Amino acid sequence: MSVVALDQLWVYLSGNPLLSLLVTLLAFMVAVRINRMLGGTPLVHPVTLAIAMLIGFLLLVDMDYATYFEGAQFIHFLLGPATVALAIPLYDHRERIRRLLWPLLLACLVGIFTAVASTIAIAMALGAQIETVLTLAPRSVTSPIAMGIAEQVGGIPSLAAGLVLLTGSIGCALGPLLFRVMGIRDPGVQGFTLGLAAHGFGTAHAFARIGAVAGAFSGLAMALTGLLTAFLLPLVVRAFGLG
Amino acid sequence: MSERCDEHKGAGMPLIMGMSVLLACQFAGELVARGLGVPVPGPVVGMVILLLGLMVLGRVPSSLRITGEGLLRYLTLLFVPAGVGLMVHARLIGMDFWPIVATLIISTALTLAVTAWVLERMQRRYRRGETR
Numbered sequence: 001m002s003v004v005a006l007d008q009l010w011v012y013l014s015g016n017p018l019l020s021l022l023v024t025l026l027a028f029m030v031a032v033r034i035n036r037m038l039g040g041t042p043l044v045h046p047v048t049l050a051i052a053m054l055i056g057f058l059l060l061v062d063m064d065y066a067t068y069f070e071g072a073q074f075i076h077f078l079l080g081p082a083t084v085a086l087a088i089p090l091y092d093h094r095e096r097i098r099r100l101l102w103p104l105l106l107a108c109l110v111g112i113f114t115a116v117a118s119t120i121a122i123a124m125a126l127g128a129q130i131e132t133v134l135t136l137a138p139r140s141v142t143s144p145i146a147m148g149i150a151e152q153v154g155g156i157p158s159l160a161a162g163l164v165l166l167t168g169s170i171g172c173a174l175g176p177l178l179f180r181v182m183g184i185r186d187p188g189v190q191g192f193t194l195g196l197a198a199h200g201f202g203t204a205h206a207f208a209r210i211g212a213v214a215g216a217f218s219g220l221a222m223a224l225t226g227l228l229t230a231f232l233l234p235l236v237v238r239a240f241g242l243g
Numbered sequence: 244m245s246e247r248c249d250e251h252k253g254a255g256m257p258l259i260m261g262m263s264v265l266l267a268c269q270f271a272g273e274l275v276a277r278g279l280g281v282p283v284p285g286p287v288v289g290m291v292i293l294l295l296g297l298m299v300l301g302r303v304p305s306s307l308r309i310t311g312e313g314l315l316r317y318l319t320l321l322f323v324p325a326g327v328g329l330m331v332h333a334r335l336i337g338m339d340f341w342p343i344v345a346t347l348i349i350s351t352a353l354t355l356a357v358t359a360w361v362l363e364r365m366q367r368r369y370r371r372g373e374t375r
Contacts, residue, residue: 028320047319051326058330065331072324078314079321081265083286084272085311087293088303103365111358118350128342132335136346140354143325144284159336162329163347165322170351178355184363193359197351204318215315223290230283 014063020071027053042176045169047201079144086203086219093216096188104192104217108224111196115140116229116236124240134242135160138233139167142199145226153237164199171198172205187214195221261310268293 013019031050038044058068069076090097097104116137123133135155138146143161150160175194184190191214194202199222207215272289275281281288297303303311314321329336336343 024323025320028323047322047326050320050323051329054323054327055330058327065328068327069324072327075321076324079325080269080286080289081262082314082318082321083284084265084268084289084293085314087268087290087297088308088311089315090290090294091297091303094298100366100369103362103369106365107358107362110361111354114357115350115354118353119346122349123342123346126342126345128339128346132339132343136343139347140351143322144286148284156332156335158328159332161325162332163343165326165329166347167351168322170347171355174348174352175355178352179359182356182359182363184359186363186366189359189362189366192362193355196358197354200318200322204315207315207318223287226287227283230281 014061015067017071017074020063020068021074022071023054023057024050024072024075027057042173042205045172045201047165048169051165083142083144086223089207089212089216089219090223093213096213097216097220100188104220104224107192108196108221108228111193111221112140112225112229112232113236115197116233120236120240120242130242131155134237136163137237138229139163140171140197140199141226141229142222145230149230149233153234153242165201168198168201172201175202175205176209187211188217190214191217192221194218196225199225257306257309258313260304260306261308264293264304264307265289265310265314268296 027050028046031046031053034049035041035044035046054068058065119136119139120133123136128136131154134153135150137153137155138149138160141149141164143164146160146164147157149155151157171194175190175198179185179190179193184193187210190210191203191206194206194214195218196202198205203215203218203222206218268289269286270289271292272287273285275292276283276285276288
């Protein structure tokens with residue numbers, strides 16, 4: 001019986017999807033634990049923490065992103081069915097949503113316009129490159145949609161996905177603070193606002209921290225924002241003379 | 244362990260049923276989006292399709308609820324693989340680091356504030372109009 005050399009074992013394991021799948025789950029669990037230890041503060045979002053730990057891990061063991069993604073794509077794939085599943089909370093709260101349809105639609109349009117216009121204006125004023133500006137533009141939309149939009153207007157799809165995530169964690173950190181300052185207590189309003197400005201992160205936050213009603217409104221906002229932004233953003237980009 | 248056996252004895256394979264429904268809706272959504280050439284992702288169209296289906300059916304089947312709510316509970320985990328992709332763009336992010344950080348923070352705060360304010364005002368007015 002011969003013991004296989006450790007470095008040979010590593011070559012085998014690091015080329016195997018199993019490893020990246022496992023470290024992704026472990027990093028997420030550890031990140032959630034750390035976040036809980038810090039009192040569940042939204043300032044250190046578990047996802048941002050998990051991403052930072054994983055990037056550190058990949059750099060440490062010298063694994064490139066493509067190899068990592070071969071395993072992690074099994075988790076990534078579930079984003080599709082999870083997006084479809086948002087129909088369930090929407091259905092559960094259909095009556096309340098129907099009653100408030102017009103206020104919700106109007107708030108959504110104003111919110112999208114604020115998000116896109118302020119992003120482009122601030123980024124341009126601070127001297128970011130055009131490519132960066134166009135990649136930032138769809139940042140408040142859930143990542144699969146944002147990637148499609150970025151590609152369409154001339155940004156970088158994979159960077160757009162990352163910026164969307166940062167937006168999500170920033171939204172979750174700022175949201176509760178702003179609601180307190182503005183005196184907004186209605187869970188529906190809180191959820192809708194989080195879903196619009198912080199997409200899936202906001203929706204997850206609304207479900208976990210505020211409740212099912214907030215979660216449903218958040219899911220609605222996320223879906224509506226994605227749909228409308230896909231159509232509106234190219235127009236706003238053109239209005240800024242970038243298209 | 245006995246739980247797992249019971250699951251097979253009963254009519255349901257709830258996770259498999261639920262997942263099949265979700266994937267079928269996503270697939271249909273993908274077909275519609277591609278077929279009509281609309282720039283909206285398939286899963287979003289799939290969500291609309293599932294919502295219409297639930298409205299026609301008039302209830303949420305328990306298999307679908309178990310699977311769907313399970314997925315939504317871990318929604319944030321699903322973003323991790325894409326987020327690690329930020330490492331690929333380290334150079335570009337480095338070049339525009341401060342504009343990106345400032346834009347993300349200021350614009351997100353602005354979006355949150357404006358949306359919450361508009362909805363709160365509109366909702367109040369709407370309710371008053373309703374009770375009249």
